[in-house]
Amino acid sequence: MSRQSAGTAFAALLRRDFLLAYRRRAELLQPLVFLLVVTTLFPLGVGPSPQLLANIAPGVIWISALLATVLSLDSLFRSDYEDGTLEQMVLSGQSLALIALSRTVAHWLVAGLPIVLLSPLLALWMNLPEEGMSILIKSLVIGTPVLSLIGAIGGALTVSLKRGGQLLSLLVFPLYVPLLILATSAVSSSVAGLPYTGQLGLMFAGLIAALTLAPFATAAALKLSLS
Amino acid sequence: MSRQSAGTAFAALLRRDFLLAYRRRAELLQPLVFLLVVTTLFPLGVGPSPQLLANIAPGVIWISALLATVLSLDSLFRSDYEDGTLEQMVLSGQSLALIALSRTVAHWLVAGLPIVLLSPLLALWMNLPEEGMSILIKSLVIGTPVLSLIGAIGGALTVSLKRGGQLLSLLVFPLYVPLLILATSAVSSSVAGLPYTGQLGLMFAGLIAALTLAPFATAAALKLSLS
Amino acid sequence: MLSISDLCFERYFERVFEPVSFDLSAGSLLLVTGSNGCGKTTLLRLLAGLLEASEGEIHSREHPLYAGHNPAIKDDLSVEENIRFWMKFMGTRETNTGTELCQQVIEEIGLTPVALQEGRTLSAGQRKRCSLARLLFCDEALWLLDEPYSNLDREGIVMLDRILKTHLDAGGACIMTTHGSLRPEGFELQECHLISGREKYSGTAA
Amino acid sequence: MLSISDLCFERYFERVFEPVSFDLSAGSLLLVTGSNGCGKTTLLRLLAGLLEASEGEIHSREHPLYAGHNPAIKDDLSVEENIRFWMKFMGTRETNTGTELCQQVIEEIGLTPVALQEGRTLSAGQRKRCSLARLLFCDEALWLLDEPYSNLDREGIVMLDRILKTHLDAGGACIMTTHGSLRPEGFELQECHLISGREKYSGTAA
Amino acid sequence: MNRLYLFFHKTGSPPWFYRFSGYLIPWLWVTFVVLTAIGLYLGLVRAPADYQQGESVRIMYLHVPAAWMSMMIYGLMAVWGFIALVWRIRIMEVLIISSAPVGAAFTIIALITGSLWGRPTWGTYWVWDARLTSELVLLFLYFGVIALYNAFDEPRKAARAASLMAIVGAINLPIIHYSVLWWNTLHQGSSIGSSGSSIHPSMLWPLLIMAIACKFFYGANLLSRSRLRLLRQDHRKRWVQELLSEES
Ligand code: HEM
Ligand SMILES: Nc1ncnc2c1ncn2[C@@H]1O[C@H](COP(=O)(O)OP(=O)(O)OP(=O)(O)O)[C@@H](O)[C@H]1O
Ligand SMILES: Nc1ncnc2c1ncn2[C@@H]1O[C@H](COP(=O)(O)OP(=O)(O)OP(=O)(O)O)[C@@H](O)[C@H]1O
């Protein structure tokens, strides 16, 4: 049996994901625009007072990022599941954790990274004081990969269900709570002139932990969904 | 040809939808739990100060309602589209607008009504002053059907696309903006002791308009998606 | 019952199949044959009204019954509930839409053992049978069947031929596609061999 | 190559099919037959390792190649890109995974005219061919094919038989399901007739 | 050895569990009733009312045990989930999914009694205090497990998915707890820290007795539910048929 080396398979998968993303490049903009639209709803919903907006800015931006991520999670494994690709991948004998990791990396690159890139604009809109800006970006850089990694577990668990969308959000939002708290408190602290490295450090520790554990949980969930 | 009378077909469709909802009755709770979870994110994101929360309460509750609705819209026509039911319905010669209306009614009953029923709890959580409560409920009673009606157009337009979820939110959120503004301003006005009947009146007019026009737009969109 | 002349359909400004013409009278069966990808499904969807022809005309006074690859079965409803819904929604030949008719249909199509099973759990052949159940209660005179034999076992094929026979004898008509390996037996039939637009120029089989 | 003894599978704590046992040696073809819903697909998925047997054992030293109803074709990629991806991901018989091999596979499976077309636009038969393309470059000795003939035209059936012949002659083995109306021709074959668990008790065909 | 092991767990276990739990359940119920009677008597009649909170302090005898149970049950679910996933033991799958509703119920009781208690003491039903918030998140985790289980058709697959979710949730639970704790103190200072004022023995005893009674309730309830679930799942199996014919 000519089992392909893990590296080549991983590369092939990543390549395919980029090709797919490129084919549907119009869709790449969707998480961004979603983020913009949701963030716009807040000034409309709570009123335009700059002081109030500045107060809630870190929370709103992070919550919008959570929502955008969760919305894109549902399709993380779904299309591969529905057309039988996942089945074939599992049967190919390649490590499922590696497949999960590769999909997660691709997901972060097309759904997480854009959020990071867009955040300065959102911060500007929401009147976030300038001292908070760089911490906001840092928190997103560390935090969005964790969102993808943890979210992938939920995506894998619900992939065999017809309407996984809302269930998925129910599963992953509670798991996102610590991240949301740490990130927003880091930003608020920096705005208030308080130390914030503690929070960022914890988030980083979370990233390392998620990176080592989440792919295996995702793999287990995928295996389960296929049976 | 024994074309079935429109009334019987409408009734059969509604009956089927309730049966489906009953079969997956565990899923009926999902919009509710989603609403609870999303609303919980806000205190976590913006901090627990009761004064701040009371300020943003109407906006947050309404925005959560919008999000819950939009998330459930994606499945409004999708399953019927994917398994070929929609095709057969169109071919059956029944009025497509009637089919659309029936699906919308079912959607409101399982996704909109629960939001209305849950809103007092959310208001309590978010420290909304008691004067605002009844107006919040009224605004939701008038507003959520409009959300379903307008949302159905978006759902029908995106039904043939693989990953319609985020596109859908882009299409419908802008349409929801007037509703959001009217509703939240009605609630805030009532809390501040200002008149609010104007806003509710406008919302009601919107409901009437949506009820007469939206089903036809939805039908046109469905027709388009099928070709 | 149905007559089409020089019908063809373009996709990306290219003909999917070469123009076809035929007349179909009551009581007859037309078999649309052709190799994979020559446009049989496309032709059937045109006739059903799901696509619009780019040239040619369809003359028909009938509202057809179309049964394609997509079975229109709800995953969460049982076989019985699925069939009952379609009976209510589309109307039936008999005025009675009650339980007996539904039971009878299920019996006849051979799904009695799985009548209470959910749609999602059906095997490929059971799924096909369930989607063909419509043929037993609908009143339409013109049937458009897209590869009705696929996934059916021998018994199922015999059953389908019997249903078809009854329909034709009662003055109905049917257009059926097949790629040639499975065909109705014991029928007088017209055949329409489709030629893919591509084939004509390139000379290779698609 | 593969031997199973008293294998059976439970769903909802009930047997799907009665226990089966067989031995498969290199170079032989096993046909799993049975009526619709008797559990053929389930058996194949068990053998592939996608499901877990509730009783009995599977002895096999081979990593099988499974081709089921679900074609594993990405809608947004062209036929060529699809095949190329699987060649990279699974590895190929030859060391060369380049363009020529891919072209050759596409040619052999009869998809040259649609090589650049997107997966979503394929007809039922083209889709089937694309999913069977894997047989041409994979190295696995044991093939599990679930109704490989369905949706193929005559030419496609001949082609598949030819591919199968080559595989068996080279010492491979194959297990194939069919409901009996389409079967491989010109092969020596073992047959395994599945009996559904339900049938056994009720005595009716499922 | 391995075959024996598999045989034991796949076929031997459910009937054995059924019989064993049948002996145990009555005793659990009896102990629960006795303990509850004593606890309630001590708590509601004998224990003094609080000099600050008055009679409302008696909510404590329900609130605190329920809160403790809510956390303990989630932890147990994670343990069983782990065993179910790794060793594929069916009884564990049944236990985990029978526990979830009980745990969720205790969580809801803790939330409701806490809210009712909060009204007289804090003047409001709800504040975003750290402990309250993490209890709420715990409720969502329970909901997630239950919803996930219900979303699948095949019971064994569903149970394994729920197990995985329970484990992931359990890893996160302490993290959530500490982050929430920290979040609140950071923003607000501990305005409502219900810091353990060293409780007087006359209040401590009924509390402890009630806490133990709750554990017996859980045990009895869990075993009864699991038996019922096993019966329903296996109603076509031989051991159930034999059981039925024995009893009739
Ligand atoms: C909805 C509101 C409330 C919720 C969700 C809640 C939740 C909890 C939880 C989870 C625990 C267990 C903590 C642990 O052992 O780590 C607990 C214990 C306790 N709660 Fe509450 N609580 C609420 C309201 C209150 C109120 C209003 C009071 C009284 C002023 C109160 C007094 C206590 C006491 C005395 C304990 C036991 C002390 C301890 O173990 O440290 N709770 N509560
Ligand atoms: N959306 C589309 N865009 C471009 N080409 C398409 C599209 N849909 C189908 N085709 C092409 O049109 C041709 C006819 O497709 P059709 O499904 O009608 O074939 P068919 O005769 O039913 O084949 P089969 O026997 O395989 O079912 C095929 O070559 C297919 O690749
Ligand atoms: N998830 C499920 N839950 C319950 N029953 C199921 C499920 N999946 C399949 N079945 C039943 O198991 C039986 C075997 O299904 P399977 O798909 O293996 O049949 P098959 O032999 O491949 O049939 P076909 O010839 O129609 O393809 C069928 O009766 C089917 O209804």
Ligand SMILES: [Mg+2]
């Ligand atoms: Mg076709």
Ligand SMILES: [Mg+2]
């Ligand atoms: Mg099958």
